[in-house]
Amino acid sequence: MKRRDVIKGLGLLPVGGLAGGLDAFAGTGSPMAAPKRDLFKELGVRTFINATGTLTYMTGSLMHDYVLDAINYGADQFCMLDELQDKVGERIAKMVHSESAVVTSGAFSAMTLGLAGILTGMDQKKVEALPHIAGTGMKSEVICQKAHDIVYNHAFINTGCKIVAIETVEELERAINEKTALMHFLNISQGGKISQEEWVALGKKHGIPTSIDIAADVPPVSNLWKFNDMGFDMVQISGGKAIRGPQSAGLLMGRKSIIQAARLHMPPRGFNIGRGMKVNKEEILGMYVALEQYIARDHDKEWKQWEKSIALIEAAAKSVKDVETKIWVPQGGNITPNLSISWEKSGKTPEGKELQERLRNGSPSIEVGGGKKGINVTAWMLKPGEDKIVARRIKEELQSLLA
Ligand SMILES: *Cc1c(COP(=O)(O)O)cnc(C)c1O
Secondary structure, three states, rough: OHHHHHHHHHHHOOOHHHHHHHHHHOOOOOOOOOOOOOOHHHHHOOOEEEEEOOOHHHHOOOOOOHHHHHHHHHHHOOOOOHHHHHHHHHHHHHHHOEEEEEEEEOHHHHHHHOOOOOOOOOOOHHHHOOOOOOOOOOOEEEEEEEOOHHHHHHHOOOOOOEEEOOHHHHHHHHOOOOOEEEEEEEOOOOOOOOHHHHHHHHHHHHHEEEEEEEEEEEOOOOOHHHHHHHHOOOOEEEOOOOOOOOOEEEEEEOOOHHHHHOOOOOOOOOOOOOOOOOOHHHHHHHHHHHHHHHOHHHHHHHHHHHHHHHHHHHHHHHHHOOOOEEOOOOOOOOOOOOEEEEEEEHHHOOOHHHHHHHHHHHOOEEEEEOOEEEEEEOOOOOOOOOOOHHHHHHHHHHHHOOO
């Protein structure tokens, strides 16, 4: 048996236990692995099947074996942090068609660091001045469309800048002034009047850098390069959503001058606003391999698997009298088949939240989305075989709820 097969056969063993177990298996004479600790159990922390999505409060996504391998590999040796960021950044930039790239501690920190780089350039005095912009001569305003002004724009406020929200091209052009540092776009939003292409063109026309938040917007995989190709000066994405890299990682992609300056605000340097946004070699290597393997995977096959799982769960839910279902795909971001399940026809009153609660409290615990009228399910964060469990549990609880 090949090692790879052994690993597959062992399933999802924790990493420490896996390495020890393999050594023992290979007959190296090393001691058997210590009994693995069930840490969540020891701590009394609930674990669950994730049938809802890549949500930070649910710890995002699960890393594939190859990402864990990269993390473990990196954990065993020293290297220079800047050298690793340089080399990994070059490789990532090629993969995503950008001039440059750097691994950050998430899309949010990529927004802060990118803007910080734009504000200060390579001027160390300015780097040290942030977030106190007044009196430094640095620009201090970020323009975005009203519908794009969401919680995560606080990343920009961290630099000391303020957000100026506009709705039309006329308002945008009136808002642009000598203090405008950046024009930012939120890709997931369907609410703005101005398109991505227009945004880039307007930025070029007025000499203002443009930025786009695509944090949760793969699949499609092509979004990794689409906005770099389109001409955005910087692009931010999360590492720990569908890419399934470390949850504490993300990418800042874009112009070399911006990334270079952004690096002044990052560890190993400390006289800056970004020292607390540290990623070490493990996250950097994990992010690199996660991205490489994400790009290389068979996306059609993966999509078909999600559809298959959703169809299985739908059939189980629909087999209960008066239950209605709808399969739909969100636009903009979090693009994966979704299944809405409702029971208005039954005349029964329980809210979706009640079914959500029952699934949460059942065994195994399952997380789904829940609202007033029903629940919502996705399959992209399910492990193989979990679709059947989710289908069975939803059917059981629907039968009991609507009896
Ligand atoms: C998740 C998300 C963020 C934050 O990303 P992190 O990688 O968690 O820092 C920012 N913007 C949008 C639209 C998101 O969905």
